[in-house]
Amino acid sequence: MEFKYDHRPMCLFCTRAKRIPYSEDLLCSKYGAVNKEHSCKKFQYNLIARQVRRKKEVDTSKYSAEDFSLD
Numbered sequence: 898m899e900f901k902y903d904h905r906p907m908c909l910f911c912t913r914a915k916r917i918p919y920s921e922d923l924l925c926s927k928y929g930a931v932n933k934e935h936s937c938k939k940f941q942y943n944l945i946a947r948q949v950r951r952k953k954e955v956d957t958s959k960y961s962a963e964d965f966s967l968d
Contacts, residue, residue, distance in 0.1 A: 906940040909933040910947060913940075 908914040914923040925931045
């Protein structure tokens with residue numbers, strides 16, 4: 898199964914780029930140190946590089962069973 902990537906290609910999501918510690922730049926295997934928004938013809942989407950935001954935890958201590966009853 899192939900994932901369809903419908904956004905603008907960026908080195909931030911490429912399989913050829915690795916993060917440089919303590920920097921905003923990436924180390925590309927083809928072009929060396931590049932900006933995270935750089936892109937080229939060799940772009941290959943890396944699904945695992947995408948960082949997904951987690952849902953916020955719901956504070957259930959302020960709710961009771963009466964709040965959810967239909968009576």
